[in-house]
Amino acid sequence: MKRINIFSGKHRLPAIAAGLLLAMSACTKNFELYNTDNTGIPNGMLEADFNNLSYLKTATMAIYNFSGGGDPNSFQLQQNLNADCFSGYMASATPFNGGRNNLSYFMMTGWNGETFKAGYLSVMGQLAKLRQSNIPKDFPAVWAVAQIVQVTAMSRVTDVYGPIPYSKAGTSKTSIDYDSQQEVYARFFKELDTANTTLRDFIASGKTLPFKFGDFDLVYNSDFTKWLQFSNSLRLRLAMHVIKADPTLAKTEAEKALDPAKGGVITSNDGNMTVRIPGAGYTNPLVFIAQNWNDIQINASLQCYLTGYKDPRLGKYMSKATDPAVAGKYVGIRLGSITSSNSKSDYVEYSGINYKDNVFTLNTPVQLMTAAEVYFLRAEAALNNFANAGGTVQSLYEQGINTSLEQWHVADANYVNNSVNTPDKYVDPKNAQNNIDTPTHITVKWVESATPAQKQERISTQKWLAMFPEGQEAWTEFRRTGYPKLFPVVNNNSGNTINSALQVRRLPFPQNEYNTNNAAVTKAIGLLSKPEDNGGTPLWWDKR
Template sequence: MKRYYISLCVVGLALLLGACTKNFERYNTDNTGLSNGQLGADFNDLGAYLKTAEMSIINFSGGGDPNSYQLQQNLNADCYSGYMMSPTPFNGGLNNLNYFLVNGWNGEPFKVGYLNIMSPIRKLRNNGVNKNFPAVWAVAQIVQVAGMSRLTDIYGPIPYSQAGGSKTDVAYDSQQDVYNRFFLELDSATTNLRTYLSGTDTLPFNFANFDLVYSGNFNKWLQFANSLRLRLAMHIVRADPATAKAQAEKALDPANGGVITSNDGNMTVKMSGAGLTNPLVFIAQNWADTRIGASIISYMTGYNDPRTSRYFDKSTDAAFPAQYIGIRIGSITGSNSKDDYVGYSSINYKNGSPSFSLTTPVQIMTAAEVYFLRAEVAVRNWANAGSTAQTLYEQGINTSMTQWGATVGNYVSDTTGKPADYKDPKNAANDINALSDIRIQWDDAADIDHKMERIITQKWIAMFPEGQEAWTEYRRTGYPKLFPVVNNNSGGTISTDVQIRRLPFPQNEYNTNATEVNKAIQLLGGADNGGTRLWWDSKQ
């Protein structure tokens, strides 16, 4: 990991430089070289702002250095989700991966959200895009909700309704208020998209030139917006079941435009521009700073999952035979060197026909995830699921297999495969028995807990490698059952069994917005540490 900041990009989310919730306009001015007022005269400039925001949902690398993504997600959610673990003993072996939360790391998502998503989108509004080009403004709103929903799911309360104003101290909104605002913004966006799609108006510029996701296809943006609404609705099902139900049913109402149903509608952000690379692949391939986590290897090898060879490379360590073997989170990987564990499995960038390369688009949401969300709607007996829970569950599996070019075979009818025990070839202290024996085949007679475990486990497998949403789903459902950290250096603030629930607010907020961040802690309802649950994260 390089200790300097660089520009990174991905779509609809946000993670880059900067960190201010007030006066953030001045921090983003030089990103495009434009000032307020220029957009009206040049549609290329207008598109550049939107493109910047799209590319910042996850943050691509800029200048060949994906440091921002590494801090924003890879050394946090990618590992907390059970997908990844680093062989590198950062900070002398005391770091976020064993719950010794590093202040200098934990502000990166915050910086990116306000600098690279909120700021350029505010510029679009300041230049009248919301009034003059409502379909384009709709896409901007969808990108903002996609990106900032990830931010609130990391920290809890965030500045949102007042962010970007002229006030010295910027108030935080409760997470419940932030979610309610997301739903209102999606209302506006989807209404504008449906109006545009039902009319004969055309834009006076080629929007496809600036759209790294759907190449100007507004119908696909509408389907993503509805799918995003469904995702957010399910996030809050324990905290606010009435709103969750209403929003899920609205998302799935056919009259509202539909959701993603096929892989050509997947929300992925293309690489575009000199020096831009897929940050996860760069970190794995060029820096060897990330390897596969033990939890996902346990599930996929235990299930003999056909996607295993598509997701992972086999180990290359000469000390033991080549195999699919991950690193358990919180393992001691060496006092000063990554050499002990760098030969464990990585994402597949070299074995067979590699699934990942430096130009692989960055994945935000897939059709498979949407099928599993619909399966959960069906289990809850809500309206508009569109089919039975079993059919939707199996469609989710099949759609994911198709996405990855895997042959499904008799996978969906398998009643014997179960998660495998983990044995570390280099350190038996890391060994652990599987925490679940959930099987693959749907059982309609099972209780709701077992149905949910099946759905979420298969959704988690299908969402790989997008760790932020996977971590959110683990926290809100308790599934899949992930191996806990081997070494917990949180000083008692984070439970080893319950696992980490959030990141603390950035130190910069204490330095520059202390009054409001202390009010935010009251909204949070607990201490500002990694053990405090978010609003939607009710106890399991």
């Protein structure tokens, strides 16, 4: 496939017009509309509703955007050259813009709007069309899934920018106001309340749908019990996001998520939230970029944790380098080390995501949440003395590790008890200026007498290792907790707007919003923790 130039003007945000053309009002309005009985539907209505479900399918794919007919250019800008790298998972050997780009903290205007674009055009816009159909009224359980998809996708959008248009998105006004991130999160929890109530009622009724919903459900193949468990797990994730910004809200929502009467959370790998590749013309975009473009490799931070811990997932996550200088070794690239003096060939044969051994293929489902992550979230809930965590901090921590090892088929009874190994220091055989000492001396084995900070570091570090390769949530967790400790950027081209020690905290608002929704986006800057629209400004929940 011919490579698309990501600097081309045609990949900048198109005019999204006043109101973002969403035609979608708040999903918490008219709750009763989505809880009506779904029986007695005339057969003549089923065909139209069946066709409308393609909107849900498209929106689900756009969470982690591979909806472009197999071309992952949108995903490359939406996540891969941003969150995947800021999370410590990925780095690129390609000297985009002469090495002055997001990976060296020179925030590229042409890159930073893609997350916004995918969220509004490919998720909110598609679900707006679905809402205008008979689906919400006639099949409320299906609409509940759509609500969960929307919260999943838009939580990622707000965690990139902070304030976003949400409650008023889809109105006909020429200027669409932004909600503060605090308001957006409050709305997420209300939307999950509605969706969860609907799913529990539908499951309890014993009814089935009069059509094959599995053809459009790319995640759980019409298993509504698993959708309910994911929804509760998502609530738990979002609750822990806000634990420093609003501890009371975090406790309330986490305990609600963990309440067994609410349907439970993901507890085994068969409940992992993964989006399957729907068929010909579509691919896993991360694998495509690595395999076909050689545009993404492994970050030095991830490599040093895996090699230092002698982690059994090492050979699953990473391929061995083929560069003559490091052939046969696992070697990552330190973020910000690629400059104008480098050509792509200098580092492109360092370690990459392991598609060479078919661990990752073009048909590998896209991973968005795993049972292991949920165990670590529960461990943190227990650490904070929340009710219903379902175990001790140590037992949940160890179960998180072992569930991840089981997911990758590398069970190792000794790993969880290793009290010796620590992350490696980084050595770049091509440029000693990139060398750096180990970021931490934290070990794997649980230590009950450790300080609260050390306990949090263990939980967060192992959760980070278990969430690979899902960099969006990994970046959020790094910003929220400060863990794992990642190597700082080598070259910081931010013009002093981003602190190298704190690293990137958010993306600037899209240029297209300044062009088409200027008054609202200007006002939104005042909703940030400080009125500066740059990569160094913390989000509402970012109280590190």
